[in-house]
Amino acid sequence: DQQVKQNSPSLSVQEGRISILNCDYTNSMFDYFLWYKKYPAEGPTFLISISSIKDKNEDGRFTVFLNKSAKHLSLHIVPSQPGDSAVYFCAASLFITQGGSEKLVFGKGTKLTVNP
Amino acid sequence: EAGVAQSPRYKIIEKRQSVAFWCNPISGHATLYWYQQILGQGPKLLIQFQNNGVVDDSQLPKDRFSAERLKGVDSTLKIQPAKLEDSAVYLCASSLGVTLHFGNGTRLTVT
Numbered sequence: 001d002q003q004v005k006q007n008s009p010s011l012s013v014q015e016g017r018i019s020i021l022n023c024d025y026t027n028s029m030f031d032y033f034l035w036y037k038k039y040p041a042e043g044p045t046f047l048i049s050i051s052s053i054k055d056k057n058e059d060g061r062f063t064v065f066l067n068k069s070a071k072h073l074s075l076h077i078v079p080s081q082p083g084d085s086a087v088y089f090c091a092a093s094l095f096i097t098q099g100g101s102e103k104l105v106f107g108k109g110t111k112l113t114v115n116p
Numbered sequence: 117e118a119g120v121a122q123s124p125r126y127k128i129i130e131k132r133q134s135v136a137f138w139c140n141p142i143s144g145h146a147t148l149y150w151y152q153q154i155l156g157q158g159p160k161l162l163i164q165f166q167n168n169g170v171v172d173d174s175q176l177p178k179d180r181f182s183a184e185r186l187k188g189v190d191s192t193l194k195i196q197p198a199k200l201e202d203s204a205v206y207l208c209a210s211s212l213g214v215t216l217h218f219g220n221g222t223r224l225t226v227t
Contacts, residue, residue, distance in 0.1 A: 043218030101147045106158035
Protein backbone atom coordinates (compact mmCIF):
# COMPACT_ATOMS: atom_id res chain seq x y z
CA ASP A 1 0.00 0.00 0.00
CA GLN A 2 1.96 2.93 -1.34
CA GLN A 3 0.43 6.07 0.13
CA VAL A 4 2.85 8.49 -1.52
CA LYS A 5 3.66 7.99 -5.19
CA GLN A 6 6.26 9.55 -7.43
CA ASN A 7 5.53 8.06 -10.80
CA SER A 8 8.55 9.45 -12.63
CA PRO A 9 11.75 7.65 -11.64
CA SER A 10 13.86 10.17 -13.53
CA LEU A 11 13.74 13.60 -15.15
CA SER A 12 16.29 15.36 -17.32
CA VAL A 13 16.24 19.11 -18.03
CA GLN A 14 18.52 21.75 -19.47
CA GLU A 15 20.24 24.26 -17.24
CA GLY A 16 18.15 27.42 -16.91
CA ARG A 17 14.85 25.70 -17.70
CA ILE A 18 12.11 24.72 -15.27
CA SER A 19 12.11 21.36 -13.48
CA ILE A 20 8.72 20.03 -12.37
CA LEU A 21 8.61 17.05 -10.05
CA ASN A 22 5.26 15.47 -9.26
CA CYS A 23 3.85 13.56 -6.32
CA ASP A 24 0.46 11.97 -5.60
CA TYR A 25 -0.91 10.75 -2.30
CA THR A 26 -3.87 8.69 -1.21
CA ASN A 27 -4.42 9.46 2.48
CA SER A 28 -6.53 12.57 3.04
CA MET A 29 -5.36 12.69 6.68
CA PHE A 30 -1.89 13.88 5.70
CA ASP A 31 -1.50 17.39 7.12
CA TYR A 32 1.93 18.43 5.91
CA PHE A 33 4.02 17.75 2.84
CA LEU A 34 7.76 18.00 2.42
CA TRP A 35 10.36 17.67 -0.28
CA TYR A 36 13.79 16.24 0.48
CA LYS A 37 16.86 16.27 -1.71
CA LYS A 38 19.44 13.50 -1.61
CA TYR A 39 22.95 13.38 -2.99
CA PRO A 40 24.80 10.05 -3.30
CA ALA A 41 26.29 8.75 -0.05
CA GLU A 42 24.50 11.42 1.99
CA GLY A 43 21.28 11.45 3.96
CA PRO A 44 18.22 13.29 2.63
CA THR A 45 18.18 17.01 3.38
CA PHE A 46 15.05 19.07 3.84
CA LEU A 47 14.24 21.38 0.96
CA ILE A 48 10.78 22.90 1.29
CA SER A 49 7.42 22.10 2.84
CA ILE A 50 3.78 23.07 2.67
CA SER A 51 0.92 22.82 5.11
CA SER A 52 -2.32 21.22 3.95
CA ILE A 53 -4.12 24.52 4.54
CA LYS A 54 -2.07 26.26 1.86
CA ASP A 55 -1.82 25.76 -1.88
CA LYS A 56 1.58 27.31 -2.56
CA ASN A 57 4.86 27.90 -0.80
CA GLU A 58 7.88 29.58 -2.33
CA ASP A 59 11.51 29.69 -1.26
CA GLY A 60 13.89 31.25 -3.74
CA ARG A 61 14.07 29.08 -6.84
CA PHE A 62 11.86 26.41 -5.28
CA THR A 63 8.06 26.48 -5.22
CA VAL A 64 5.75 23.74 -4.02
CA PHE A 65 2.13 23.61 -5.16
CA LEU A 66 -0.56 21.59 -3.42
CA ASN A 67 -3.88 20.53 -4.97
CA LYS A 68 -5.81 18.87 -2.16
CA SER A 69 -8.83 17.93 -4.24
CA ALA A 70 -6.57 16.02 -6.64
CA LYS A 71 -4.29 14.79 -3.84
CA HIS A 72 -1.36 16.06 -5.86
CA LEU A 73 1.65 18.20 -5.20
CA SER A 74 4.50 19.39 -7.35
CA LEU A 75 7.90 20.95 -6.88
CA HIS A 76 9.02 23.59 -9.36
CA ILE A 77 12.67 24.58 -9.65
CA VAL A 78 13.30 27.74 -11.68
CA PRO A 79 15.86 28.19 -13.07
CA SER A 80 17.37 24.71 -12.80
CA GLN A 81 21.10 24.48 -12.11
CA PRO A 82 23.53 21.55 -12.51
CA GLY A 83 23.95 21.50 -8.71
CA ASP A 84 20.28 20.63 -8.42
CA SER A 85 21.02 17.19 -9.86
CA ALA A 86 19.99 14.78 -7.10
CA VAL A 87 17.21 12.43 -6.07
CA TYR A 88 14.13 14.27 -4.82
CA PHE A 89 11.79 12.59 -2.35
CA CYS A 90 8.25 13.68 -1.69
CA ALA A 91 7.06 12.99 1.87
CA ALA A 92 3.72 13.33 3.60
CA SER A 93 3.22 13.76 7.31
CA LEU A 94 0.58 12.34 9.60
CA PHE A 95 0.15 13.47 13.19
CA ILE A 96 0.27 10.56 15.62
CA THR A 97 -1.87 11.23 18.66
CA GLN A 98 0.01 8.69 20.72
CA GLY A 99 3.26 10.40 21.65
CA GLY A 100 2.24 13.62 19.91
CA SER A 101 4.67 13.34 17.02
CA GLU A 102 4.61 13.33 13.23
CA LYS A 103 5.01 10.24 11.05
CA LEU A 104 6.57 10.75 7.62
CA VAL A 105 5.79 8.56 4.62
CA PHE A 106 8.12 8.85 1.63
CA GLY A 107 7.70 8.32 -2.09
CA LYS A 108 10.24 6.35 -4.11
CA GLY A 109 12.01 9.42 -5.38
CA THR A 110 12.70 11.07 -8.73
CA LYS A 111 16.25 11.40 -10.00
CA LEU A 112 16.72 14.85 -11.50
CA THR A 113 19.57 15.50 -13.90
CA VAL A 114 20.24 19.09 -14.94
CA ASN A 115 22.43 19.24 -18.03
CA PRO A 116 24.79 22.19 -18.53
CA GLU B 117 24.37 22.91 15.40
CA ALA B 118 25.86 19.44 15.01
CA GLY B 119 23.89 17.11 12.77
CA VAL B 120 22.70 13.57 13.30
CA ALA B 121 25.69 11.27 13.72
CA GLN B 122 25.64 7.65 12.60
CA SER B 123 28.20 4.89 12.68
CA PRO B 124 29.54 2.90 11.04
CA ARG B 125 29.23 4.34 7.52
CA TYR B 126 29.62 0.95 5.87
CA LYS B 127 29.26 -2.63 7.03
CA ILE B 128 29.63 -5.92 5.19
CA ILE B 129 28.54 -9.11 6.89
CA GLU B 130 27.55 -12.62 5.95
CA LYS B 131 23.97 -13.82 6.22
CA ARG B 132 23.00 -15.12 9.64
CA GLN B 133 25.52 -12.83 11.33
CA SER B 134 24.45 -9.98 13.59
CA VAL B 135 25.10 -6.26 13.21
CA ALA B 136 24.41 -3.09 15.18
CA PHE B 137 24.10 0.53 14.12
CA TRP B 138 24.45 3.56 16.34
CA CYS B 139 22.80 6.97 16.13
CA ASN B 140 23.29 10.19 18.05
CA PRO B 141 20.49 12.67 17.27
CA ILE B 142 20.61 16.45 17.27
CA SER B 143 20.72 17.73 20.83
CA GLY B 144 17.25 18.43 22.20
CA HIS B 145 15.36 16.51 19.53
CA ALA B 146 12.78 14.37 21.28
CA THR B 147 11.77 12.26 18.29
CA LEU B 148 14.15 9.74 16.73
CA TYR B 149 13.49 7.60 13.66
CA TRP B 150 15.14 4.64 12.00
CA TYR B 151 14.44 4.25 8.29
CA GLN B 152 15.48 1.53 5.87
CA GLN B 153 16.19 2.57 2.29
CA ILE B 154 16.55 -0.20 -0.25
CA LEU B 155 18.15 0.77 -3.55
CA GLY B 156 15.65 2.44 -5.87
CA GLN B 157 13.04 2.96 -3.17
CA GLY B 158 12.13 5.66 -0.72
CA PRO B 159 12.99 5.47 2.97
CA LYS B 160 10.69 3.13 4.90
CA LEU B 161 10.06 3.79 8.59
CA LEU B 162 11.21 0.95 10.84
CA ILE B 163 10.71 2.49 14.26
CA GLN B 164 9.93 5.87 15.78
CA PHE B 165 10.78 6.92 19.33
CA GLN B 166 9.39 9.83 21.30
CA ASN B 167 12.02 10.38 24.01
CA ASN B 168 12.73 6.78 25.06
CA GLY B 169 9.26 5.42 24.32
CA VAL B 170 8.26 3.66 21.09
CA VAL B 171 5.58 5.51 19.09
CA ASP B 172 5.47 3.30 16.00
CA ASP B 173 7.23 0.02 15.25
CA SER B 174 4.56 -1.49 13.04
CA GLN B 175 6.98 -2.10 10.15
CA LEU B 176 9.88 -3.41 12.21
CA PRO B 177 10.52 -7.14 11.57
CA LYS B 178 10.59 -7.95 15.25
CA ASP B 179 11.79 -11.52 14.80
CA ARG B 180 15.18 -10.19 13.74
CA PHE B 181 15.31 -6.44 14.28
CA SER B 182 15.45 -4.65 17.61
CA ALA B 183 16.04 -1.05 18.61
CA GLU B 184 16.45 0.83 21.82
CA ARG B 185 16.86 4.41 22.89
CA LEU B 186 18.19 4.51 26.40
CA LYS B 187 17.88 7.76 28.33
CA GLY B 188 16.03 9.30 25.39
CA VAL B 189 19.19 10.29 23.51
CA ASP B 190 21.36 7.80 21.57
CA SER B 191 19.84 4.84 19.83
CA THR B 192 21.01 1.50 18.50
CA LEU B 193 19.40 -0.68 15.85
CA LYS B 194 20.32 -4.37 15.76
CA ILE B 195 19.73 -7.10 13.21
CA GLN B 196 20.14 -10.70 14.31
CA PRO B 197 20.36 -12.83 12.22
CA ALA B 198 20.80 -10.85 9.01
CA LYS B 199 19.29 -11.94 5.70
CA LEU B 200 20.32 -11.04 2.16
CA GLU B 201 17.26 -8.81 1.77
CA ASP B 202 18.44 -6.64 4.69
CA SER B 203 21.04 -5.09 2.38
CA ALA B 204 20.11 -1.41 2.42
CA VAL B 205 21.03 1.98 3.79
CA TYR B 206 19.85 2.47 7.36
CA LEU B 207 19.04 6.09 8.05
CA CYS B 208 18.60 7.68 11.43
CA ALA B 209 16.71 10.96 11.74
CA SER B 210 15.62 13.24 14.55
CA SER B 211 13.12 16.06 14.82
CA LEU B 212 11.50 18.61 17.07
CA GLY B 213 8.46 19.02 14.81
CA VAL B 214 7.58 18.01 11.27
CA THR B 215 10.97 18.49 9.64
CA LEU B 216 13.25 15.48 9.98
CA HIS B 217 17.01 15.87 10.00
CA PHE B 218 18.82 12.83 8.66
CA GLY B 219 22.24 11.39 9.27
CA ASN B 220 24.34 10.10 6.36
CA GLY B 221 23.26 6.55 6.99
CA THR B 222 24.94 3.17 7.29
CA ARG B 223 25.20 1.14 4.13
CA LEU B 224 24.79 -2.54 4.99
CA THR B 225 25.73 -5.29 2.57
CA VAL B 226 24.76 -8.84 3.48
CA THR B 227 26.55 -11.52 1.45
